[in-house]
Amino acid sequence: MILVTGATGTVGSATVAALRAKDVDLRAASRSPEKAMALGVPAVELDWDRPETLAGAVAGVEKAFLLTPVTNQLGSMTRAFVDAAKQAGVRHVVKLSAIGAGPESIALGRQHGAGEEVIQSSGLDWTMLQPNSFAQNFVNYYGVDPAGDCTVSLPLGDGKASWIDARDVAEVAAAVLTDDGHNGKTYVLTGPTALSAAEALATLGEALGHTYTYVDVSEDESRRAMDEAGIPAWLIDAYSELNAVIKNGYASGVAPGMREVLDREGRTFAEFARDLAAGR
Ligand SMILES: NC(=O)c1ccc[n+]([C@@H]2O[C@H](COP(=O)([O-])OP(=O)(O)OC[C@H]3O[C@@H](n4cnc5c(N)ncnc54)[C@H](OP(=O)(O)O)[C@@H]3O)[C@@H](O)[C@H]2O)c1
16 A cells, blocks of 8 residues: 555645556545545545644555655654654655755755655665756746736746656656665656746747746845745745755756656656646
8 A cells, every 4th residue: 555645736646646557556645535535546634733643644554655745844744754654564655855955955955854864764665756846836836827928026047947847756756656676765856958937938938828927036026025925934035045046056957866767857848838738
């Protein structure tokens, strides 16, 4: 039995789809099992704010895909999960981490690094997936409207990033959860080329038949916009650090993880855009 946490989100839902295609015994976790059942697999309640739900989620599970929401409590959250998993006899945890995770990283990477550390010292088998920023962020977070023209304001300058399609992350997760030979491995996952935000928006515009105008804003302007959107102060700091990493070109490298696991490159940004336009 494989457990997929965060199953209703961007990576989690694609992971469930990729595992369904492999016809394996599968369970999807969500705060709302009714919502997860729409994925077409058995569902279980898991709410990180209600640790008493952990034991039921991991009962009878052999391998778990651990996808945690963005939080500044990742060390303790992972500890609670690992404790319940060990108690239940889970054998292998595949963690969705982030590129550059570790104690010397930016805040989001330090959080994931703390989670990795808990798993690596747990005695359980483990695999770490360390993706770069998702192509889907343009729609999920940056304000691209697939249905019409818009401006997109970001503090990314002309910094390029090797955006990865979240579906590729999911296909790697499904492979690692179902094939042998991935214990103790860390896979850094990126797209095959790096694009600036303006280039990515032009690619999306071409595919979707709209005009997406990039507006470069200062970090202060970006912080003000996040504050007005109700994002908590610690997360504004964390996102601002991440934006500076992209702006300064540190997210532009291309890593071998996709080829190591799936023996292929990640989807190009143009493929992501074409599929979005086609409703895939
Ligand atoms: N976005 C990026 O570019 C990027 C890059 C690298 C790494 N990451 C990492 O990827 C992860 C996010 O993945 P994603 O974008 O696929 O997530 P997402 O679409 O935001 O979905 C988050 C999932 O977490 C669940 N969730 C939220 N709060 C919860 C809670 N309190 N208890 C239980 N479940 C909860 C939600 O399910 P329900 O609402 O159904 O409960 C949802 O399925 C984070 O760890 C992030 O650091 C993201």
